[in-house]
Amino acid sequence: MSYFTKRYHPPGTLPGTLRPAIAEAPLVFTLVDYDAADITEILDARPEDCRPFMDRDSVTWIHIQGHAAPEVLGELGEMFRLHPLALEDVHNTGQRPKAELYDNQLFMILSRPRGAGAQDVGGQVSLFLGQGYVVSFNDGPDDPFEPIRARLHANQGRIRRRGADYLLYSLVDLVIDEGFPVLETLGLRIEELEEEVLETPTRETLGRIQALKRELLLLRRMVWPHREVVNMMVREDCTLLEEGTRVYLRDCYDHSIQIMDLLESYRDMTASMLDIYLSSASFRLNDVMRVLTIIATLFIPLTFIVGVYGMNFDRNAGPWSMPELGWPYGYLLVWVLMIAIAGGMFVYFRRKGWL
Amino acid sequence: MSYFTKRYHPPGTLPGTLRPAIAEAPLVFTLVDYDAADITEILDARPEDCRPFMDRDSVTWIHIQGHAAPEVLGELGEMFRLHPLALEDVHNTGQRPKAELYDNQLFMILSRPRGAGAQDVGGQVSLFLGQGYVVSFNDGPDDPFEPIRARLHANQGRIRRRGADYLLYSLVDLVIDEGFPVLETLGLRIEELEEEVLETPTRETLGRIQALKRELLLLRRMVWPHREVVNMMVREDCTLLEEGTRVYLRDCYDHSIQIMDLLESYRDMTASMLDIYLSSASFRLNDVMRVLTIIATLFIPLTFIVGVYGMNFDRNAGPWSMPELGWPYGYLLVWVLMIAIAGGMFVYFRRKGWL
Amino acid sequence: MSYFTKRYHPPGTLPGTLRPAIAEAPLVFTLVDYDAADITEILDARPEDCRPFMDRDSVTWIHIQGHAAPEVLGELGEMFRLHPLALEDVHNTGQRPKAELYDNQLFMILSRPRGAGAQDVGGQVSLFLGQGYVVSFNDGPDDPFEPIRARLHANQGRIRRRGADYLLYSLVDLVIDEGFPVLETLGLRIEELEEEVLETPTRETLGRIQALKRELLLLRRMVWPHREVVNMMVREDCTLLEEGTRVYLRDCYDHSIQIMDLLESYRDMTASMLDIYLSSASFRLNDVMRVLTIIATLFIPLTFIVGVYGMNFDRNAGPWSMPELGWPYGYLLVWVLMIAIAGGMFVYFRRKGWL
């Protein structure tokens, strides 16, 4: 995961420019049109397929999965009067989540929260809400909105009986709730890492802590603005959102706050992990060093003593020239002396709590 | 205690869904109905027992202890017109405390603060206040509201003479005040740990510090939102709460601020504990290392000297070939030399403050 | 000084309950009644002594020094219509400073800032301001308001010519200004500790740093809310406070801000002290270790060399069997070699800046 994931134009480019992307993912274009009674779904639709549904009372939902080519965006933009700056944001993925109110359209960008591993990249979700229609884009590898389509077909709950704003809420709610499983996994990983840090810190632990911090940081950058986005939807006096839908959006807002709350407490916990790692690692090392140093220290005076009696002074030079060497019990006495010294030091170190 | 304790639906689930819980705790359903004159209590009530009390002027309090099954919630929800999103929050415990105002109902979630040890889990308290009734839920192992029932029976203080809002206040006040004994215990633990860190840091201390930080963090996540919840009740212009009850709620608000204040100062103190632990532990080790290294250093030159006179140069090779070995007082001189060197170093180290 | 100093009822206790205290301090009850012309003081008064002064135009000041028994509080509460929740706060000392406006009464709690040492405990000051009277409580060992009484008797300044609100200001001002000497002492202690940390860090320094941090933290918890309390008095639109008194309260507010400012900068300075202590202590140790290790390293090759010539190879075994031992100047050469090696290493270490 890299820090800079935004696509951007070179400074000075004409605002609203859509540069052809280098490698477009295969595009899936789905159209669903429904009211309480009927539901129509067109898979692999083309922009012009939308036209017949545009003036009906039913709710039309167009979802583009994959990175749309500039021409498709252009056609859709013209058909639904999408603002060129908004289309630029859809095109240049990696945007910060935001909500913008144009004349008679609500435009939102959300980030799908992603877990560890480069594979499960979430990507950017862009949503347009207008009178009777929702246009949604997602550039990720998989379609997140399958469950909503299933609910529409099954006619479960209120969704078929309510307007486009409730559909928008359902999409937003789904994207935000995707944070919970990610956080659950992260919570488990933190607990495991905490135990590893305390019990068996190795050099790899350091890299793992740093990777976790980085992930939390990037996740936070992605989901933090969701709060403002949903809050703006709850408060903004916008005729596109019915009063009855706002209660649901408030629930959605609570969820986004819970996610931030959890993320912040995760960050708090990982903040001190590095210090604990250091403490724990240095404690382990110090334990080793202390014991080893004490062993060395015990033997140093003994080595000195045996060195003394290894000196080659000429015992015939005089009575004070190493007479001990000639004592019948000299050798034994040296052993007694050495054992006494070692024992004394051992007892002393013990008492000092060094062993 | 684990970091992620929230129950949640898979993203995309229909809002308001109540999944059957895997292992329901035994459910206790209590109904108390009272006014200034009379009081009726039904233990082990069933939802339909509530009906006769619903249209009376008296205050009806229904308390469900344990994790209610979806059917019971459904029946109650229908009888008292509880909002499906609120019921979902009651069901999916581990919610963040919040207060929500529906049409003619106030819905609140509180967390019972919990101390150390996995046993004394508090759990979530959910409260509904309507015209003349309070419905309360608690999923914990014990019923926290026993003292309130006792006060109702004994007709102590104002509680029997006032409406359902005063009952709600009494319940909220009790849950918030449960924070004080928990904080008192934590305060003592911090003081003990501080002493341990300064006086006798062992490797277990590290785990204890981390555990304390985690507990404070989780406790803070639980009680921090209480402040907003009570504040919202104090300020919100809601006809369900009488003016006279607001004075009491303000007192309750002060308590929640005091609890946060204490928690924050606890967190401040524990923040530096890890550093102190490190300092203290390294100071202890360094003391040991310094003394041992000095002992080793004292003996190293002596060992060298005895090594010199252990060399086997042929004294007959010439007059400069280890003549010392033949001196009558050579051996004594070496001892004198060694004692002088050791003494000199000892004095030098002393003066430098190394010993 | 312990972290948790609040007295509290068990959760669920009836609001407004006053439990008999376990050990009441001896109570001193003083009544002062004054106007511009006259002043009356009754020492060791009883609650019923207040009655004659209640309807007069003069200002009546009742001060209770020591921890009042529930009965006395009850009697006073009835006489002056003090709110039961306020009385509970007076009784349960260790409250967070706050100001509360009841019907026609202003109730305030302040903390007397306390310095180091368990002796000079300040305690809680509780103040009631009503029309024409002030009731004050202090549970500490000494009466802080003696200077005010002296000023009243001496008729110094404006105090006798103004109303009860100016008396309240004088009491508040005195309590807040008590912070300055405490901070002055703390400032000196920090400077001393900083020097100790840099110059002569010992193991006790660690405990002293931690004690200082704890004291600053507790002091901050005590005086931080003073700011809001005084600010509330300055801004609140309350008829009990005359406009002319607000100028003085604004001055008082400035003082409380200065105290917080000082406290915050103290906390900033002590925050890094632990790191400096660590740095300084490790620098000292490292100095020792480096010198000692260098001494050891200098001797190690020398000890090896003398070891070589202490080997007992049979010189008669052949011409390559330790011929050096037979050289006339062999011994001298070894000394020359050893001095050369030691000198070379010494020069090398010097040049590397290791010595």
Next chain:
Amino acid sequence: MSYFTKRYHPPGTLPGTLRPAIAEAPLVFTLVDYDAADITEILDARPEDCRPFMDRDSVTWIHIQGHAAPEVLGELGEMFRLHPLALEDVHNTGQRPKAELYDNQLFMILSRPRGAGAQDVGGQVSLFLGQGYVVSFNDGPDDPFEPIRARLHANQGRIRRRGADYLLYSLVDLVIDEGFPVLETLGLRIEELEEEVLETPTRETLGRIQALKRELLLLRRMVWPHREVVNMMVREDCTLLEEGTRVYLRDCYDHSIQIMDLLESYRDMTASMLDIYLSSASFRLNDVMRVLTIIATLFIPLTFIVGVYGMNFDRNAGPWSMPELGWPYGYLLVWVLMIAIAGGMFVYFRRKGWL
């Protein structure tokens, strides 16, 4: 890059003073005048060249590249009625970005974000917007606004059809978007540095971390105020900015928030890098020290043993005087003993996890 880059007058200097600069860069003065139909460009213009364009309906854009001499500033200031304090800010480069509204003029200062390396200095961009004209200054070495001139000549997009406020937006947008490439480069550098810190920390790493922190800090000081500046333009009720341009400015505001967001997360990541560096470096060292100490410890008892049998006790002194020396297998036994001790210690250390 140095911390203090502001040019300032000595305190007490007359406000609006323009001191002659010590070394003026060569000045390039460009005038562009355009409407939807025509475009005129004068390179190396002089202040008096502006006069003919001043009362026309077309948009006049004057750009001064390089550090303008006081006289030129004075002439322009008189012609366009630029406020002397604004001119002082243009002259004294290194100002904090700001927007100021004078009578009928909007004055803005922006900083061009600069990357690493002293060469790519951005410098200060100062902009005046009046009725029908924009005056821009840049003191850097290269002209950042070349792409805008190209767009004007090519008549791309809306720019020729809209007023001076849209030109101003285009200039501001370009300066702010220059942050993206800088941040992209910094992001890569952080990733490289993170890997270096974890894998191969050297002493130079420390300097590199510090340099990175410094750069991020200076960059933040430069771009943080951009947010307020653009926000002020979006919100301020100023007749110089048309409603249609504000949508574009809001987009520009989003970009400035994204840049700050990225910068903050960069700062978060670098904050812990120093700790990781320390951990990583000490881990590497500790690894070395542990292995070396263990080697030393293994040999110490062995060296003692060979010392013992190097003692010169007279074997003839008695039966207890080193009889081992005369045993036929004594030497072999010593070897066996030594190998046993070394092996035992090795196994012990292994089991303890020290090796």
Next chain:
Amino acid sequence: MSYFTKRYHPPGTLPGTLRPAIAEAPLVFTLVDYDAADITEILDARPEDCRPFMDRDSVTWIHIQGHAAPEVLGELGEMFRLHPLALEDVHNTGQRPKAELYDNQLFMILSRPRGAGAQDVGGQVSLFLGQGYVVSFNDGPDDPFEPIRARLHANQGRIRRRGADYLLYSLVDLVIDEGFPVLETLGLRIEELEEEVLETPTRETLGRIQALKRELLLLRRMVWPHREVVNMMVREDCTLLEEGTRVYLRDCYDHSIQIMDLLESYRDMTASMLDIYLSSASFRLNDVMRVLTIIATLFIPLTFIVGVYGMNFDRNAGPWSMPELGWPYGYLLVWVLMIAIAGGMFVYFRRKGWL
């Protein structure tokens, strides 16, 4: 520089009391009276000299340099109706900068920012603005307002043509701008210290870092409130300040924000300096220790080997009793063995990157 520099009365002192100072600095009292046409200056004036100028239309500026005695303050206070609480603040220097609006007077306290070294103490500047007059006090050793007097005499710029409020602005602007040279010096010191920390950290560096932090902290405490003070002047609806002067004050406000900005980034940089110092110092030490330990480790096995062949086993005891000693090339073989071992270890350490 000490932490607590405020002068204060003992708590409970009558508000407005002016205690005679212990050691008054020599007082210089200057009066300047001017309008567009004339200017009068009286050096060493006395309070009564002011009276003739009081009712004229001209602007009267009284500046008292040094610590004024209570009598002088009293006389001036009476003449200009200065508020006693304001005079107390003038007298008790070391106040926090603030602005206070009395009936028809604006009272301000500013701090002159001071650099390193005890000598260049700035001191407190107190300013009163009334209708047609400014009274200024400065207790420092030198008069900061000399340049303003010079400008008045030289009739430079607008100052003589505008009212007392513009004079006040000029004084405030000068005091605030004094921050720039101080910050420039500090910026250079930080850069030097950063280099020292990275390149040649000594024990004194620690004290220098701490001193720098302390200075920045004290400077911040002094200049931070300037922002509010000037902001209050810009926003406050006060008839004493003309609209035309507010543009200048806004410029002044920008300067105070720039100063805070710089200070904050300085503090950010110094915050991590201690960690870098620690890293750098420990890296240097570790380098030394590693090399030395490796030298020691290289020799330890060699010393063991020479010890082996220094044993005195009786070669006549049997064929397995140190036969090596009798080999003709035994001695050479030992050397070969030792060189091989040392070489092997050297290569191994190299390869491991330990050398």
